[in-house]
Amino acid sequence: MSETFTGVGVSAGRVIGPVRRMPDPIAAPADGALLPEGITAEQESARLAEATRTVAAGLKERAATATGDAADVLKATALMASDKSLLKSATKLVASGTCAESAIWEAADAVATQLAALGGYMAERATDVLDVRARIVAELRGVPAPGIPDADEPFVLWAADLAPADTATLDPTRVLALVTSGGGPQSHTAIVARSLGLPAIVAAADTVALVDGDVVFVDGIDGTVVRNPGATETALAEAYASRVALPGFDGVGVLSDGHRVPLLANVGSGSDAKDAAAAGAEGVGLLRTEFCFLGRDTEPSHDEQVQAYRAVFEAFGGSKVVVRTLDAGADKPLPFLTDESEPNPALGVRGYRTDAAVPGVLERQLAAIAEAADGTDAEVWTMAPMISTPAEAAAFATLCAAAGLTTPGVMVEVPSAAVMARQVVSEVAFASIGTNDLTQYTMAADRQLGPLAEFNDPWQPAVLHLIQATCDGGAAAAGGPKPVGVCGEAAADPALAVVLVGLGVATLSMNRRALPAVAAILKRVDRTGAQRLAQLALAAGSAAEARTLVRTALPELNVFGL
Amino acid sequence: MAERTATIASRVGLHARPAAIFAEAAGELDLEVTIAREGEPVEEALDASSILSLMGLGAEYGTTVVLRAEGEGADAALDQLVGILETDHDAE
Known part of the structure; x- marks a missing residue:
C-alpha cells in the first residue's frame, strides 16, 4: 500500500x-556520571578502549576509500579516535569512578578547549575532536554515529x-x-x-x-x-x-517575442561575482554587502570596504551592479549595529532602520561604495533594504546624492512600500522586490518557522498582488516610469519567473545556478502569454492553485524536469 | 637516553597531515618517544605518537623540537623521526 x-x-x-x-545528535552525558553498579573501573576502561578502537577502525576504513583532502582529514580523525593521551586522561577519570561516556566527554573537552585557545587553524580542529568524541560516545551507547549516515x-x-x-x-x-x-x-x-x-x-x-x-x-x-x-x-x-538537459545560459534573458528580461545574479563576495560572471549573468541584481561585516565586532575600515566592493565591480566591468546597503538585524545581528534584546527582531530596527539608531555606518558605507565605483566601469546602483515609507526613500536618495552615487533605489519588502509604491519609487530611480521578506511580512509568518511554511510561499496570490502594485507604482512614478526588479528566491523558480515578467517586473536576479532554467523557460513564452499566466495566478485562491494553474500551462517545465 | 633536535619543515607547521604522518610513524615503533619544544623541561615532554598532543604543541614552521627515547634502537628510530619532521610534507 x-x-x-x-x-x-x-x-x-x-x-x-x-x-x-x-541520527539524533549525541546528547552530553551527565557531568561526572558514576560507573554503573557492579562494573569495575578495569571493565569500564576496557569497554572505552574497545570503543575508541572500533571508531578509529571505522574512520580508517573510510579514509582508505576516500581521496585527496577528505582522505587526509579522515586519517587524522582516525588517529584522534585512537589517541593514546586522550585515552589515558579518560582512563584516569574512569579509575576515579566516572563512567566511560562522561570520562571521554570530559577528556575530549579539555583537548578541544586547549586547541580552541591556540586560535586559527587549530581552533578549527577542535570541532574534529568534538566530532570524534560524539562518535565514541555513540559507539559506547550502541546508537548510530552522528552526521550524514554512511550507506x-x-x-x-x-x-x-x-x-x-x-x-x-x-x-x-x-x-x-x-x-x-x-x-x-x-x-x-x-x-x-x-x-x-x-x-x-x-x-x-x-x-x-x-x-x-x-x-x-x-x-x-x-x-x-x-x-x-x-x-x-x-x-x-x-x-x-530522462529529462532533457538544460542548455547553458547564453547570457541574454529574452522572451520568445524578443522582449528583453535581463537575468542578473545575487552575489555575496568578489569570488561569488566571478563565478556569476562566468555563468553568464548579465550583471548583479543584488550584492549583499553583509559579507564584509558579518562575524565582526567592529565596523570594517573604509579601505577594507572599498577593496571588497571593487572586487565585485571588476568582475562585472561595463554591466550593472546593484549594491544593497548593509542589511543587519533579525537573523543577521551585528554587535556594533543591532540590539539583540529586541523581543521581535524581524519587526525591529533592521535594514535601513539601523541608520537612525546608529548614524554614520551607512554614510561611511556609501562613501566606500562611491570610491570603489570610481575605479571601475561597472554601472553601480545602490539600494536600501527595509524601506517602509516615501520619506525613508527620499532620505536615502539624499544620502546617495551626497556620496556622489547617482542611481539610488529601494528594496520593496515591507507591504506598506508595495501599497505606496508610486510615492515611494517617485523618490528614487528604481525598486527591487525582496520576495522572501515581502512574503513573510504579507503573510505575517516567520520565515524560520516550519509549521508556517505553507504561508511562506511566494506563490501566495496576496504576495503576487503586492508585486503587481509595486510594478504599477513604478510605471506611474513621478518623472516617468522606473524599473522594478525582483531579487528574491521567487526569481529562481522558472514558472514563477514567467508570472513575475507578466506582472511587469523588468529584471530578475537569482542564484547563478538558476540562470539556465529560468532563461530556458522564459524563451518559451511571449509577453502576452506571460501576462495571461500572471492574471491566472492573481485570480487563484491559494498558492497551490496558482502554481498548478501556471505549471499546467507551461508543459516545457516537464521537458527539462523543472 | 637518546635525544635529537629537529626543526619543523612543513610550511603549515606540525598540523594536520604532517602531524598525522609523524604520529603514525611514532606509534609504529616499539619505543616510547617524547616530543617537547626546545628548552622545555623533560617532564613536560609529550607523547610523540599522540596526534592531539602534537597539535597542542602548536609547533610552527621553523620551531625547534626535542625528541627523546630510551632503549634498543632508539638512535636509529629518532633519526627516522627527525627525517619526517625536517621534510616539507605540504610541498609533495
Missing part, C-alpha cells in the same frame, strides 16, 4: 530511493532539519533527495538543496514516521513523499531521469 505525505517542495526533481534517517547505495536523507554543519559533509553523489519534517522554503536545507540541485521537500511533518530502508518517491515539484511507490510514481521518476 502506498502512503502519501505532504510538505513544501523547495527544489525540483523526482526520484525514488531508500530512506536513511539523520553503500545512494539514499533519500530524512532529517528533522539540517544545519550548516550537517550539510558540510553532504555528498550529492550519495544523497538522492532531502526530506525534512521541519524547516521552511528559506531554511538552510532548502538553500543547500537548490545549490546542489537535489530534489527537496521541507515541512513534511508526518514524515517523522519514515524509517531506515523505507522506499520512497520524492516529488520536489509537487511537494509530496510517497512511501511504497507504485507504477505511477515509477513512471514520473523515470520521466524525470
Whole structure:
C-alpha cells in the first residue's frame, strides 16, 4: 500500500530511493556520571578502549576509500579516535569512578578547549575532536554515529532539519533527495538543496514516521513523499531521469517575442561575482554587502570596504551592479549595529532602520561604495533594504546624492512600500522586490518557522498582488516610469519567473545556478502569454492553485524536469 | 637516553597531515618517544605518537623540537623521526 505525505517542495526533481534517517545528535552525558553498579573501573576502561578502537577502525576504513583532502582529514580523525593521551586522561577519570561516556566527554573537552585557545587553524580542529568524541560516545551507547549516515547505495536523507554543519559533509553523489519534517522554503536545507540541485521537500511533518530502508518517491515539484511507490510514481521518476538537459545560459534573458528580461545574479563576495560572471549573468541584481561585516565586532575600515566592493565591480566591468546597503538585524545581528534584546527582531530596527539608531555606518558605507565605483566601469546602483515609507526613500536618495552615487533605489519588502509604491519609487530611480521578506511580512509568518511554511510561499496570490502594485507604482512614478526588479528566491523558480515578467517586473536576479532554467523557460513564452499566466495566478485562491494553474500551462517545465 | 633536535619543515607547521604522518610513524615503533619544544623541561615532554598532543604543541614552521627515547634502537628510530619532521610534507 502506498502512503502519501505532504510538505513544501523547495527544489525540483523526482526520484525514488531508500530512506536513511539523520541520527539524533549525541546528547552530553551527565557531568561526572558514576560507573554503573557492579562494573569495575578495569571493565569500564576496557569497554572505552574497545570503543575508541572500533571508531578509529571505522574512520580508517573510510579514509582508505576516500581521496585527496577528505582522505587526509579522515586519517587524522582516525588517529584522534585512537589517541593514546586522550585515552589515558579518560582512563584516569574512569579509575576515579566516572563512567566511560562522561570520562571521554570530559577528556575530549579539555583537548578541544586547549586547541580552541591556540586560535586559527587549530581552533578549527577542535570541532574534529568534538566530532570524534560524539562518535565514541555513540559507539559506547550502541546508537548510530552522528552526521550524514554512511550507506553503500545512494539514499533519500530524512532529517528533522539540517544545519550548516550537517550539510558540510553532504555528498550529492550519495544523497538522492532531502526530506525534512521541519524547516521552511528559506531554511538552510532548502538553500543547500537548490545549490546542489537535489530534489527537496521541507515541512513534511508526518514524515517523522519514515524509517531506515523505507522506499520512497520524492516529488520536489509537487511537494509530496510517497512511501511504497507504485507504477505511477515509477513512471514520473523515470520521466524525470530522462529529462532533457538544460542548455547553458547564453547570457541574454529574452522572451520568445524578443522582449528583453535581463537575468542578473545575487552575489555575496568578489569570488561569488566571478563565478556569476562566468555563468553568464548579465550583471548583479543584488550584492549583499553583509559579507564584509558579518562575524565582526567592529565596523570594517573604509579601505577594507572599498577593496571588497571593487572586487565585485571588476568582475562585472561595463554591466550593472546593484549594491544593497548593509542589511543587519533579525537573523543577521551585528554587535556594533543591532540590539539583540529586541523581543521581535524581524519587526525591529533592521535594514535601513539601523541608520537612525546608529548614524554614520551607512554614510561611511556609501562613501566606500562611491570610491570603489570610481575605479571601475561597472554601472553601480545602490539600494536600501527595509524601506517602509516615501520619506525613508527620499532620505536615502539624499544620502546617495551626497556620496556622489547617482542611481539610488529601494528594496520593496515591507507591504506598506508595495501599497505606496508610486510615492515611494517617485523618490528614487528604481525598486527591487525582496520576495522572501515581502512574503513573510504579507503573510505575517516567520520565515524560520516550519509549521508556517505553507504561508511562506511566494506563490501566495496576496504576495503576487503586492508585486503587481509595486510594478504599477513604478510605471506611474513621478518623472516617468522606473524599473522594478525582483531579487528574491521567487526569481529562481522558472514558472514563477514567467508570472513575475507578466506582472511587469523588468529584471530578475537569482542564484547563478538558476540562470539556465529560468532563461530556458522564459524563451518559451511571449509577453502576452506571460501576462495571461500572471492574471491566472492573481485570480487563484491559494498558492497551490496558482502554481498548478501556471505549471499546467507551461508543459516545457516537464521537458527539462523543472 | 637518546635525544635529537629537529626543526619543523612543513610550511603549515606540525598540523594536520604532517602531524598525522609523524604520529603514525611514532606509534609504529616499539619505543616510547617524547616530543617537547626546545628548552622545555623533560617532564613536560609529550607523547610523540599522540596526534592531539602534537597539535597542542602548536609547533610552527621553523620551531625547534626535542625528541627523546630510551632503549634498543632508539638512535636509529629518532633519526627516522627527525627525517619526517625536517621534510616539507605540504610541498609533495
